[in-house]
Amino acid sequence: xxxxxxxxxxxxxxxxxxxxxxxxxxxxxxxxxxxxxxxxxxxxxxxxxxxxxxxxxxxxxxxxxxxxxxxxxxxxxxxxxxxxxxxxxxxxxxxxxxxxxxxxxxxxxxxxxxxxxxxxxxxxxxxxxxxxxxxxxxxxxxxxxxxxxxxxxxxxxxxxxxxxxxxxxxxxxxxxxxxxxxxxxxxxxxxxxxxxxxxxxxxxxxxxxxxxxxxxxxxxxxxxxxxxxxxxxxxxxxxxxxxxxxxxxxxxxxxxxxxxxxxxxxxxxxxxxxxxxxxxxxxxxxxxxxxxxxxxxxxxxxxxxxxxxxxxxxxxxxxxxxxxxxxxxxxxxxxxxxxxxxxxxxxxxxxxxxxxxxxxxxxxx
Numbered sequence: 090x091x092x093x094x095x096x097x098x099x100x101x102x103x104x105x106x107x108x109x110x111x112x113x114x115x116x117x118x119x120x121x122x123x124x125x126x127x128x129x130x131x132x133x134x135x136x137x138x139x140x141x142x143x144x145x146x147x148x149x150x151x152x153x154x155x156x157x158x159x160x161x162x163x164x165x166x167x168x169x170x171x172x173x174x175x176x177x178x179x180x181x182x183x184x185x186x187x188x189x190x191x192x193x194x195x196x197x198x199x200x201x202x203x204x205x206x207x208x209x210x211x212x213x214x215x216x217x218x219x220x221x222x223x224x225x226x227x228x229x230x231x232x233x234x235x236x237x238x239x240x241x242x243x244x245x246x247x248x249x250x251x252x253x254x255x256x257x258x259x260x261x262x263x264x265x266x267x268x269x270x271x272x273x274x275x276x277x278x279x280x281x282x283x284x285x286x287x288x289x290x291x292x293x294x295x296x297x298x299x300x301x302x303x304x305x306x307x308x309x310x311x312x313x314x315x316x317x318x319x320x321x322x323x324x325x326x327x328x329x330x331x332x333x334x335x336x337x338x339x340x341x342x343x344x345x346x347x348x349x350x351x352x353x354x355x356x357x358x359x360x361x362x363x364x365x366x367x368x369x370x371x372x373x374x375x376x377x378x379x380x381x382x383x384x385x386x387x388x389x390x391x392x393x394x395x396x397x398x399x400x401x402x403x404x405x406x407x408x409x410x411x412x413x414x415x416x417x418x419x420x421x422x423x424x425x426x427x428x429x430x431x432x433x434x435x436x437x438x439x440x441x442x443x444x445x446x447x448x449x450x451x452x453x454x
Contacts, residue, residue: 112205117151222299227307243268
């Protein structure tokens with residue numbers, strides 16, 4: 090909050106309106122589902138409704154908590170009425186909300202990613218929370234391996250994963266669980282369905298748990314029964330690419346360079362065209378945070394230097410010690426299937442600390 094107030098004062102804006110709930114939780118500790126935070130250079134006020142009276146009393150720190158019986162937005166609008174300009178989270182505030190809070194939307198001044206940029210670098214307590222979530226997810230994976238059998242449906246496997254996370258103490262899933270078998274695993278964000286996992290084909294598992302408010306993210310690809318030569322070959326290439334990406338991580342390295350390290354390996358074995366997404370992303374209170382580990386954006390024609398959206402995308406920013414990111418290259422071949430391997434790593438001055446303890450060799454169950 091002190092850092093944010095300092096930036097606000099430097100910007101010349103009288104106040105910042107925070108409406109994105111993960112950012113409110115980051116700044117104040119409030120974990121409820123409704124609230125608005127106003128930050129001035131010298132103070133902060135938080136508004137919510139009667140459902141959160143006790144929760145706000147327990148959780149909110151660094152801001153004055155105000156519980157309203159009537160419209161929260163009306164109360165905020167009245168409090169910020171004297172300000173001629175108001176900095177807002179442009180990426181998280183709808184036009185309707187802006188009208189309710191500001192009346193005249195011309196008062197709004199964009200403050201895009203101010204808080205997200207702060208959240209990139211995790212404090213020790215945040216790293217510890219992520220580490221606990223990662224370990225819980227890995228323990229659930231080890232238990233699941235003993236239950237997997239050919240003929241199980243994707244939805245059944247997803248159910249076992251999600252029940253296991255809850256049973257182990259998880260607060261919920263960090264995102265929609267992905268379980269994809271055979272040709273379905275060629276879809277990077279496949280939805281679990283009725284298809285039954287067969288012998289000798291890839292079974293891709295991508296899931297995460299939320300624990301202490303923080304997320305984990307993990308992908309493993311296994312095979313039920315002996316793996317055919319093609320699966321072995323593709324798995325080996327993806328694993329080599331992932332290890333190359335991890336080896337490239339250290340403070341001062343551009344995020345795009347980590348992405349490039351993975352793609353070089355896959356290009357060498359003529360599989361790069363089947364890698365269709367970014368190499369990774371930050372994670373913390375949300376499953377996708379800055380920085381984005383991807384190829385650097387191309388500047389618009391006629392402009393030199395940083396791309397127009399570089400600050401937001403994060404691809405050509407340098408990694409800093411304390412950031413927590415994923416490394417997750419994949420190969421997805423239509424009609425056959427896919428392989429993805431994903432770990433969570435912490436950026437340090439000397440390299441990457443891999444937080445995910447699960448083994449990465451191809452498991453033939």
